[in-house]
Amino acid sequence: MKRFGTTSLAIIIALSAALAGCGKPDANGSSQGAGMGGEKVLTIARSSDIIGFDVHNHGFTGTESVHVNMFNYLVKKSPDGKFQPDLALSWETTNPTTWRFKLREGVKFHNGDSFTAADVKFSLERVAKDQxxxxxxxxxxxxxVKxxxxxxxxIITSETEPVLLSRLSRLGxxxxxxxxxxxxxxxxxLKNPVGTGPYKFFEWLRDDRVTLVKTDTYFGDKPKWDKLVFRSIPEEATRVSELMTGGVDIAVQxxxxxxxxxxxxxxxxxLSGPTTRVMMLALRTKSGPTSDPKVREAIDLAIDKKAIIKNLFEGDGKETMTAITPGIFGAKPDLFGKSQFDPDRAKQLLKEAGYEKGLTINFTGSVxxxxxDKETSEFIAAMLGEVGIKVNLEILESSKFNEKRNAGTTGDMFLVAYANSMFDAALLYKRLAPDTGYDNPEVLKLLSAAEKNMNAQEREKQFQQVQDILAKDRPQINLLQLVANYGTNKRLNFTPRIDEITYADEITLK
Incomplete structure (x- = not known):
């Protein structure tokens, strides 16, 4: 198994090559014709379908891994995390709340329209104003946007904005x-999306595959592949089988x-590599039994995070009491690599909360x-049962889970894993209130101050204070930092990216 360090911001997922219309692998296990004059088709097996093509109306890395090959940001990040020109060639601050961007000329959308400042105004004001x-x-x-x-x-911000470039180089x-x-x-x-990227939309067969094809009008380097195919294969065993028999070139998870x-x-x-993704439980803090802080603490103490990592992840992962992992701005190292497992204390807390004879909670998980995710939910349900918490566990397919989560109908608790595409603590806290209803005034004050604080040292301390408070209040129970596991055809040059994004043109044949 090859392993990459946390500073390796290179490439995520990817793909090999094949003749168009050729579904049988050759004797080497790779699709025939790859790199030999035939059409180069790159196929990746993903665990779920995309949300859709509204670039402003999702928050999922898997969907963005398709979008980045069709669309462009104003600014992009290099493999080592530095900001680079994309649709904007240069930028500067003209006053504390105004950033001026010079745009690339001669860029065309896939339908032939020219990219201009009007598109920047439309795009950013749409996402900034539509709640x-x-x-x-x-x-x-x-x-x-003027x-x-x-x-x-x-680009004019309401107040000073320390992470605007990070915002402009990520999904949304x-x-x-x-x-x-x-x-x-x-x-x-949404039915026929067009962007400015190296690949354009061909078809979307819902819950099956998304197909993109190269465009000859891309402003950058010539696309390396003729066609990209993103297949949706939720079943782990099927993804592995497709990889090993040459049906796909890379399989995730x-x-x-x-x-x-x-x-x-x-x-x-x-291949495996680190991620910014933390698996956590989100608990309702305004209704039901999880509105009681003692119940939330009991749930936390009933979960043996090390056992989850050992039994389900073969030891790959790190327990954590914070969602902000090392390498993310605002991280608090003394909360990472730690957990609190004490089932006896969990039983005592339930007794103090009035549940000496036990209680029942509704728990939503995904597959x-x-x-x-499914196995982790089931493992947690069993652990909670050991301390007297009966769990009504509902396991949903990814799209159904997303619908219920966004609608706020996931019961008392749900399992989710969030990555940090901004590499800043501010990002993850955007989901805190929507997921849990949590509204601690002190936390809100600290987050509001940090969001506009241009003093990096003060801002870091504000985020660290927030993490200390959340570790005690537990609106979210952070479980473990996930490692990303991939399988690839050996003919590919491929390195996992810490942001888990798929840039097809960073993938090459050996």
Missing amino acids: KLVEYGNYKQIKE IVDDYTVD SSMLPSKYIQEKGIEAF IPPTDMKRVNENKTTQS GKTLK
């Missing part, structure tokens, strides 16, 4: 074709128990959304 959009909370800091000329914009900030959407409507766009088998196969190898 119904999932990414609104991460962009509401933008007060206005057009200086066709290729110059001023892709540029949309304003003319097309204004003329045809957003529904027409390889079960730890299958990593050795993949690595020993003649044509495939297993195929995150590695071992």
